[in-house]
Amino acid sequence: xxxxxxxxxxxxxxxxxxxxxxxxxxxxxxxxxxxxxxxxxxxxxxxxxxxxxxxxxxxxxxxxxxxxxxxxxxxxxxxxxxxxxxxxxxxxxxxxxxxxxxxxxxxxxxxxxxxxxxxxxxxxxxxxxxxxxxxxxxxxxxxxxxxxxxxxxxxxxxx
Numbered sequence: 001x002x003x004x005x006x007x008x009x010x011x012x013x014x015x016x017x018x019x020x021x022x023x024x025x026x027x028x029x030x031x032x033x034x035x036x037x038x039x040x041x042x043x044x045x046x047x048x049x050x051x052x053x054x055x056x057x058x059x060x061x062x063x064x065x066x067x068x069x070x071x072x073x074x075x076x077x078x079x080x081x082x083x084x085x086x087x088x089x090x091x092x093x094x095x096x097x098x099x100x101x102x103x104x105x106x107x108x109x110x111x112x113x114x115x116x117x118x119x120x121x122x123x124x125x126x127x128x129x130x131x132x133x134x135x136x137x138x139x140x141x142x143x144x145x146x147x148x149x150x151x152x153x154x155x156x157x158x159x
Contacts, residue, residue: 026062029132029153030072033059036106036134036151037074043105045097046078052145053078065155072153077145087142088120094140095123098147102127108136 037055040046046053057075065071080094095116102108108127116123125138133154138147 024131024133024154024156026070026072026153026156026158029134029156030059032129032132033072033074033134033151033153036136037076039106040076040101043101045101050081051078054145059151059153062158069155069157071155074149074151076147076149078147078149079144080146082142090142091119091123091140092117094146095125098125098138098140102136102138106136108134 037059041053041055045051054077055074056077057073059072059074061072062070063073080090080097082090083093084090099110102125103110106127108129110125110127113124113126121142123140125136125140127136128134133156134151135154136149136151138149140147
């Protein structure tokens with residue numbers, strides 16, 4: 001009996017140290033996505049009524065995405081008042097503001113595509129939280145609404 005307990009202790013400690021164990025769950029990813037939505041709503045930038053933040057889809061429904069797996073989705077739009085007549089300058093400012101919000105306030109690891117600086121009609125902002133498994137994409141356009149955000153959990157089991 002003592003040997004069985006010792007073996008179990010070694011397995012548990014080994015699993016914790018190696019990071020093995022169950023992967024991300026929909027429950028954990030959903031909780032984080034809901035926190036992201038609340039952080040966005042209470043952020044100094046987006047609580048300003050001029051930004052016209054609108055939560056289009058709340059992450060409160062399990063959406064089937066694979067056999068026995070589900071995802072949650074957050075969709076939001078917001079506006080950025082044009083400060084310059086130059087479309088390229090407007091897109092640059094709006095993109096930078098969204099990059100900063102996603103990385104500093106919502107703690108996403110951002111990916112950058114420098115070729116976008118030549119795009120005159122839109123920009124794409126992308127970020128990821130590996131744990132618990134959430135990807136965010138924001139299309140930045142010159143017309144209203146300036147930001148069109150979609151954040152999704154990975155396709156995950158419920159438990």
